[in-house]
Amino acid sequence: MSKPDANQLLAALAGTGESKAARFRSLLPQIKAAIERGVRHAQIIEALAADGLHMSHVEFRNALYRERRREENKKAPHAQATQNIPASAANMPIATTPATKTSPQSIRSGRFDYGKFRDGKTKW
Structure with missing residues (x-):
């Protein structure tokens, strides 16, 4: 062999x-x-x-x-990034400022007052 x-x-x-x-x-x-x-x-x-x-x-x-x-x-x-976002919310602007004025103290301290933002008037 x-x-x-x-x-x-x-x-x-x-x-x-x-x-x-x-x-x-x-x-x-x-x-x-x-x-x-x-x-x-x-x-x-x-x-x-x-x-x-x-x-x-x-x-x-x-x-x-x-x-x-x-x-x-x-x-x-590219579908992964937008997979969980509803179509109606995809084109909506994101609110970055509160509806009410922020106090200068909270701006200086670097903290955001979510309570004022939550309780403010909605800008529709």
Whole structure:
């Protein structure tokens, strides 16, 4: 028998050196399709284990969550900053001065009198 050369050894290692996340990412389209068909996560995890990708239920759910988030971020990276702001509030100016006059003492002390601001008249 001849000794295998470096090319053969490296080719054999190509499939085993891949991280769990990378393998999961490569199978993600098939995993998503199975989920859409109504296949249970436990069945998908068993199929992955049969293929050599052993994951617990928690690992599977976390990996699925991370990949879904990664896809969302690729689609709209700017949407994260405005995600929690209602559309009606997005264009409203922010009140930075109180409705009533602030005493010179509170200005000098660097403290803001929230009570006066809260109890003042609303400028609509």
